[in-house]
Every structure is written in C-alpha cells, then in structure tokens.
Amino acid sequence: MGGERPGHSLQTTELVNEAYVRLVDWKNVQWQNRAHFFGVAAQMMRRILVDFARSRQYAKRGGEARKVSLAAAASVSAERGEDFIALDDALKSLAAIDARKGRIVELRFFGGLSVEETAEVLRISSRTVMREWSLAQAWLHRELVKGEQR
C-alpha cells in the first residue's frame, strides 16, 4: 500500500511561489507601500495554506478529526497549530469580535511577519502587537480546545 499521492508533493517553495504568482497576477492592484504588500501577501498565504490543508484532509479519507483529552492539551499546543482549517474558522470568529486581533494573527502566523513588521503594517506600536497577540493566542487556543472536545 502507500504510494505517493499525486498533488501532495507540494513543497514549501512551491507554496510560496504559488502565493507570489497569485499576487503578481493581481494586475489591477496598486501597491501603496510595503505594508500594503505584506498585508495582502498574508491573506493570500492564509488561503493557500487552508486550501492545502483541505486537499490533504480529503486525501486522508475524510480527515479523522483528532480527539485530544484535556490533560494532554498542554503538550499538543504546538501541533494544534497544524490544523489550518480549524484555525481558519476560529480566526474568522475572532475577527468578528475584534478585527484588529484577527489581522495580527493573520500577519504573524500566516504571513510570517515579525512583531515589528506587523506593527508597521498596522501602524500601531510593537507593544500593542504583543499585548493583542497574547490575548488572541489565548482566545484561539481556547476555541480549538473546545472544538476538539466537542
């Protein structure tokens, strides 16, 4: 059994390339500045990665959702970040309550920006980014744990 799954040997470089291609294809977009570019790139990355996760889940025959006991929660927190789909959903809920926190997570997690770069894009201080990140991280983590228990 086993065997390579066509379409899933997508390597990270290709992921990045795909995002880049999508970006430059947006001919009608006028890049206002670096910050603007970063912002759009992060959104793009988020979509690509969620798509990637969906196709992977599909390949795993319906993607057995992992059930994690609460006791084990602390140690699996990093792995929880691998569930792009659940994260994407939770992030939408967060953005509904607090749009800026949603943007911060999008830029940092999906866009890979540093605290300083995030601050530059959103025109707020680094300290604010860190404070908001702390709460956003706690909030999203809580959402994902809830989702697993359901």
Added chain:
Amino acid sequence: MTPERWQQVNEIYHDALEIDASQQATFLAQACAGDAELRDEVESLIASHDQAGSFISEPALKVAARILSKDQAMSRVGRSFSHYRLESLLGVGGMGEVYLAEDTKLDRHVAVKVLNEKFSQHESNLDRFIQEAKAASALNHPNILVIHEIGVSKEANYIVSEFIEGKTLRERISESPMQLPEVLEISIQIANALRAAHEAHLVHRDIKPENIMIRPDGYLKVLDFGLAKLIEKKTAIKQNTTAKAVILGTVNYMSPEQAKGEQVDERTDIFSLGVVIHEMIVGQTPFAGATISDTFANLINAEPQPLSDFAANLPDELQRITFKMLRKDRAQRYQTMDELLTDLKALKENLTFDEKLVRSASAGQHVKKQHQTPAVLVLVALLAGAIGLEYRFFSTRKTLSRPDGKTSVVVLPLKPINPKDHDQLYEIGIADSLILKLGSMGLRVRPLSVSRQYTDIKQDPLAAGREQQADFVLASNYELARGKIRVTAQLLNVANGQVEETYQSEEKDVANVFAMQDAIAGEVGNVLSARFPTTSRPRIAKRGTTNEDAYRLYLQGMYLFGKRTPPDAQKAVEVLEQAVRLDPNYARAWAGKAHVHLTIGSFGSGATMHDAYRKSVEAVNKALALDKNLADAHSALCETKMAYEYDFAGAGRECKRAVEADPNSSLAHLTYSRYLNGRGRFDEAISEVKTAIDLEPTSLFSQRSFGTSLYYARRYPEAITQFKRVIAVDKGFGTTYNWLVVALEMQGNYSEAYEWWMKMATLYKYPKEALQAYRAAYETSGWQGLLVERARRCDLESFKPDYKGVYFQGAVEHAKVGQKDKAFEYLKASFQRHEKWLSLLKVEPGLDSLRDDPRFDELVKRVGL
C-alpha cells in the same frame, strides 16, 4: 459580546497577567465585582494563555513544510530497501529521513537514511555524494559513525549505518544545563573524530549538535561526514528562489568563510566546533540573531560575547580557547585539531587533577599528618585551584632579609560570604585596588600574582602570611545583595594572629565596578593610615583602564607570563592582544605585552628573537606614549636596550628609572639584576634579585634568577644549592638543570655534573643515539670527553641556514675544550646575529679560556661593553 464588554475583558486580562499569580484570584474578584460571567471569561482566557505554549508561534509556512515531510516519511515505514526493512521513523533532516531498520540478513538493527528526491536528482551530485560517503566510510575511528552501505535504487538513494542508541547533542543541550567536565569530554571526543577525518583530508563542514550522537555510556559519534558539501551546492543553486529553509538550520554553525561561499578547509570545522562549545555552555549559539540576515551580519562582524557573561566560575582558559576557535580570520584560529586538542586536554587534566586533590584533601586528615610534604603540596595545589595548577612554592626558604625594613603586607583575594556570589571581578579586582592603594602608602605589598595563589575560600589567612613572610595579612570578604556590595576587611598580625584593624564598608553600588573598587580601597587606606603613618609618595598607582574585560584579560595575561614557559607566553600574548584591542589606551597591558615578547625572544633565536624584539619595542613605545612613568614599560625598555641594542648606558638608565617609578615591582628589580649581572656588578645584582624575591617569594623564576646571579658571581656552591631548591619544587622548570650542570662543572664536581646531565638528557628526551654517544665519551674520557662530544655535535648542526640554536652557547662549548678559533667563529656569528647573550660576554665563566686573546678584547669593544 458587546464591544464594551470585550474591551472590559481585554483590560482585566492584561492587568491580571501583570500581577503575581498568587494575587490573581483576589484581583479578579475585585475587578469583576461579582460579575461571574465576566470572571469566567477572563479566567478561562488566562488558563488558555498558560496552556498555549508555542501554539501558532511558528509561522504557518514552516508548519506546512514539517507536515509535508512527515507525510512523506510516514509512507515509507514498513517498506524495504534491499535487505533492510524500515521499522520506524527516527527523524527528518534537511537531506532526508532517518529510519530505524532491520538488517534481515545479519539480523541486527541499523539506521537507514533515505535521501530526498531532490537531493539525488542530479547525477553529478550523486556521484560526489557517493565518493564522499565512501571516503567517510573509510574513516576508522571510534568517534565516527560506521557506514555499512551506500544504496542506490530506482526508488531512492540511501545510506545504511550503525544504529546508535542514544540522544543527539541537541537533545542533551535542551535537557539541562551542562557542567564543564561534560562539555570538555564531549568537545575532546568531537575533536578526536575531526582530527582523524582531517588526517584523511576530509572536512566535515556541518558540525552541529544534531550531527553528534551521545550513547548512554557517554561515548560519542559524529555523523554525516562529507554530506554537507552537497547542501552547499544545493544552496548555491537555489539562492535565487527560496533556499532559506535549507540554510536555516545550519547558518548558526557556519564559519564566516563558509557563509560567504568561499572555499573552506579544516579550519571551518574548528570554527563550527567553537560554536558548539559556546552553545553547550551558554545554551545558545554565539552569533544567533532574530533573522537569518541578523545572524549572518553577526557572524561577519560581531565578536562573540564572553562566556563569563553567561556562566560564573568558568576557567579563563576556556574563554581563551573558544575565542581563538571563533576568530573570523581563519589564519588566527587554531590551525589544526592537534593544537586544539592539546589545549582542551590540558584544561581537562587540570580540572581532573583539581577534583582529585579536593577529594583526597577531604578524604582523610591522617594522610596530612603522616606525610607532611605531600599535604603541603595538596594545599598549594588547592590554592592555585581555580586557574590552573602550578607549584610555585618554596618550603626551604627562611632567611631572606628585608632589605629596607619596610612593613610588608599580603592582600588576600576577597571571599564571598555566600559562595554562590563567587565572582573573580570582585575577588581579584578589589584585591588589586587594595594592593595599589597600600603600595602607594609606602608599604611593601605582595603583588597580585602572589595574591592570586590564595583564592581558595577555605584559605587560612595567617598561613598565607607566614608563607609569604609578611608582617600583616589583609583578609576581606564581601556580600552581594540587589546590586549592592558590602566589604569587610581585617588586618591580621602574622606574628601573633591578632586582628589589628577592622573595616566595614557601606553598601556600594556594583554598577560601576571601578568606582566601587577605588572607593573601598580609599576607605581601607584611610583606616590603615592611622596604623602605618604614610610615607606616601605623591605618585598614585593607576589601574589604567575603565574596560572591565580588558582588565580581566590583563590579569590573566600577566598570570600566564609569570609561568615563563613558551606555550604560556604564547597564550599570554594572545590574551594581552585581546586586552589592548578592547582598550587601546591601556598602558599597563602594552607594557605587559612588551615583557612577554621579550620572554618569547629569550626562548628562541634568530628570526624568532628579532621578531620578538621588534614587537616588544612597538608595545613599549605604545605604553610609554600613554604613561611615560610606567615602571613595567621602563624595565622592558631596559631589557631591549641591553639585550638587543647593546646600549648598556641606556639600559642602565631605564632599569634605574623602573625601580624608582615603582619600588614594589618585582619585575623591575629582577630586570635590573640581570642588567647588573652583565656589568659585573654582582653584589648589587644579588641585592636586587633578593628584593625581587622578597616582593614575590613564591616566584620560581625569581628564585632561579638568584641562582644565576650567584653563578656569574662565581659563588658556585651557593648557586648549586639554589638551583637544587628550584628543581626540588619543579623539576621541569625551564632550563634549571642546565644551570645546575654548569655550576657543578665550574666547581669541578664532574661526577655529579654528569649525573645531572644524564637526568636532564632523559627529561628532555634527547635522541637515544646521542645519549649513547655522550655516555661512551664520558666513560672513556671523563667529563672532558663529554664536552668534546658536545662541541662536535654542535658543529654538526650549526652554520646551517635554519639553525635554531644559540651561537653564543656554541662558543662556550668550544672555549671549554680549548678550540679557540672555532669559539671565535661562533662568537662572530653570535655578533652578526645580534644575540642577546653577548651582553654576558665579560662575565660568562665558560669563556674564560678566551679572555687573554686580542680577538676577545676587540669583540668586547665592538659589543660596547
């Protein structure tokens, strides 16, 4: 949730996180004012915050990359390559995955590394890979992973190696802080593996903690030889796209030349190992930055932060070793693994020896009582403790008079009241300030090199005072709390053990170390000035730098200088060069460097000697430009004028100036005595060397110099006694054997001279053939026969262009056997080479047979004596 409500949650959440966990409940009860729903919301967020750990801290793209490789890897478990069945995934690396596999033929466990598709795509890559792997598999060394097979199949390329049960050094580092002995043990094993590889002309290129496996029994294996070369190639090709992920793992351990894409050689492994050692001690790599480009910039431009900034109690020697490994310019690093191993092993042995001594000292008191001498040696070894081992101890000296009747004091290093506060900067630094202060009050104060011997926390102050034949001991301790220091000092009378004065400081700020040290020294001085009416000269002794690191390095450099061996002198130069790099206006360090170069010159001849002279003059000029009254600079200048310029009048002036500038400098007196030897002023020379000894009684070098002054004064019996004393303390101390042999010879005691000569020849490992020739010569024709044989052997070697010996010595050998013409030939060569020994032309007893020859007078005139 309303925006107002959310805002409220935000505020309480942040406030709660800022206060102490124990007070959180109280705070929340108050802040939520009975609103249970609000409190639940905030509390659950705080709980989630505590659990979140590294949740979404890693950028999504990296997470995706990890998922991808895991997916791919998992799919291979259960498959077979040739007769290897993959059982489980052990790890995923840049080049591929590593599996635990069963070798079904030999029924054993092996590790199979399956290379990435991309990796083996290019045929030339593959060829090179196979070639390198073959070379690596040919290395037969217990610290290098054994490669069983290199497999190439349609499906994948793979390497089969022995399976090591254990953990990687990476895992070990993240487990818990590492202790020095373990760090050294691991470093030495890695260096051993690399030495074997380098001997086979194989450079590893990718030394990092992930590539080192530690077995449960402590045995270590270095993995992945030669594979890195492929990564480099790959990186270079892909640089335009996104090779970041590939470099990411390794850039921290790259050498500057490797990062710049230049040709690399063995020395790149030395650099990378330096990074690994730094990481084992500090927990992070020395050049790591927030981003790859930061790391890259640090690697090219920044100096590594000293290890002592991270860990207390580290030997300075380790700092020196890692610093040398991490030099940007590979020509300034260790050049071979052998050189590095020598230093690492020496350091480890000193540690082991220390430990043993500590153990044996506490093991049983009766041992001490039964064997007085060993116990004393144990004690001395303990004192030398933290820095290294050195038996600079004299048990038989009793009656050296104090020439000027001044009161003498030993200042002990300060002791921490709480041992965990131990910090050399306070212990030695404050002692140094006190020494300068008391010296400026006209007291005869033992120099810092003496104080350094008493760093042991259990040191009995009075015993130290007796050993140094001092009238008083200043013993102090200190206490640290919240950035403040409090120092207590007691002046003890060595004769009756009474506390004569006590001083206790106010709490002082340690932020400005030098201001604190000077304030304390000043206050102690005030307290003691009542007891010792100040005969103070207005000159104020200067520390001379405000850079703490430069100061530390200076202290270390002068300590190494005091050992007077070629390797220590080399190290001393390196350390002092670091000091003046940190503070180019540090006159004392420049002067110290000048002295060290002179010592190096005296070990060598020819080019080494002249190079040393030039460097010494450079350093002394820098020192004098900064401080024209610096004693150590003037004494260095005296030595260069006398030994290299044959300017004896000038040398005399400089030496006098040095002892006047600082009458407490034993180095100044010692240099002056050497000058006086050459001038034939033996009584003065002996008086000066005695003063030097009085200032620093435990210096073996001063003790031996006393012997040489006696020898030139032709007081042979006393000289013989003195040399034997030195040998009794340290049989390997420099050329003391040689001195003893010539003194015995001059006394006419040939049988004993022969006895010691043979001991020396054995100690210094003369070639067997030479030993036999000497023995035969002595047995047939007595001492004179041996001298003839020596002169003959001298001729075999000398007058070759690269002759490393001393021509002056050749002249002595020939003069002793009556070969006058030959002797003058040697003297002529000595003059042409400008050998420093010619300053002793008029006093060397070995040249007596030449003195009535007109050629001798002429030479004396030409040298300017």
